[in-house]
Amino acid sequence: MSTTKLESIKDAALTAIKAAPSSKELYDLKVQYLGKSGSLTEIMKEMASLPKEEKPLFGKKVNEVKALLEQAYTEAEEALKKKEISSKMAAEEIDMTLPAMSRFKGTQHPVHIVTEEIFTVMARLGYSIRTGPLIEKDYYNFEALNIPADHPARDMQDTFYIDKSHVLRTHTSPIQIHSLETEKLPLRVIGTGPVFRSDSDISHLPNFHQIEALCVDEKVSMADLKGTISFFVREFFGPGLKTRFRPSFFPFTEPSAEVDCSCPICKGKGCSLCKQSGWIEIGGCGLVNPKVFQAAKIEYPKWQGFAFGFGIERMAIIKYGIEDIRLFPENDVRFLRQFVK
Incomplete structure (x- = not known):
């Protein structure tokens, strides 16, 4: 049961991470799945109810899923940052043909x-x-x-x-x-x-x-x-x-x-x-x-x-x-x- 639940968490997390529209929402997903009170942390607590011989294998799978989600998060984060920077630069594009703003140059006393x-x-x-x-x-x-x-x-x-x-x-x-x-x-x-x-x-x-x-x-x-x-x-x-x-x-x-x-x-x-x-x-x-x-x-x-x-x-x-x-x-x-x- 725990293995099936782990696979379900993995699939849901990967889908959500790839679909995250912004860096903020992506970070919220990291907290949801990888945080101290996240889904992976909670499923680790179920190891206590498993037979002794199944615990090492289940712990290994949890670590593999955690590494996979962390890698997916890092890749998504880099992609979103590039996208956000490009959007910001496009919105703040400077028209070099516009006249310069006048500034107060000071004066004599x-x-x-x-x-x-x-x-x-x-x-x-x-x-x-x-x-x-x-x-x-x-x-x-x-x-x-x-x-x-x-x-x-x-x-x-x-x-x-x-x-x-x-x-x-x-x-x-x-x-x-x-x-x-x-x-x-x-x-x-x-x-x-x-x-x-x-x-x-x-x-x-x-x-x-x-x-x-x-x-x-x-x-x-x-x-x-x-x-x-x-x-x-x-x-x-x-x-x-x-x-x-x-x-x-x-x-x-x-x-x-x-x-x-x-x-x-x-x-x-x-x-x-x-x-x-x-x-x-x-x-x-x-x-x-x-x-x-x-x-x-x-x-x-x-x-x-x-x-x-x-x-x-x-x-x-x-x-x-x-x-x-x-x-x-x-x-x-x-x-x-x-x-x-």
Whole structure:
């Protein structure tokens, strides 16, 4: 009886294995017939009821059937894998004549874009670029700019001190002193780079970028300064924009002024960016203070000059209508994708 049952299991298993339509169903058949609780395992348990002399022969036949089914399974598995791979390749066939998918290639950071645009405008007026150390001596960051230790203007700078005589520069104005000390006059230079202040909110960063222009010649007046800034505003923000100058105070310029331009977004009509005033503050300016020339050992009034400076992030905010300065250092791709040149 056990031998007849074994033959029946063999025939049924071989037929099912050859007809299996997929690798999953084939594996299920392997479990059904060859698994730990499969048909062959169960029939082996019947050996206990066979006469002693029949057990070796029956065990041999069981092993032969098991080997036959394993071989049939292996052959069927290989055939199904080849068939499935061929079907998958046919379904995923690539049409090489189709146009390639477009991919985002990245872009320059808006701070870099704005910096380059400012350089381009100022280069047309004869200005060249200068940089300076990020860790600056207290002398160059403050004293040479007419900001001694007891000067109230020190309170205007939220300074990161390295030690008693060195700071992370709080502005790009020290580049003026380095240029006055080392270069021949007359000169027109732009100092640029990162600056650092202990301040952070929706309109301030502890690390931001400035650009500062310095012009020194034998005859320089406030009219030259106003004309230069007015030209820059029109070239950078667009034609038709107006500028205005409000009296202010900076230790290193005298007289000093804050510079406003008509809002580039609403063209002076009033919007949320300019707080409905039609005007936006863009920076500070003034004629170089004689005490700055004195510190740099420049003969005054033979040589005169003017300087003005802007925050680069602020210029980008005004140009593009950005509402939060903290977006610049985050490098969120969703933000940066808006500035593809």
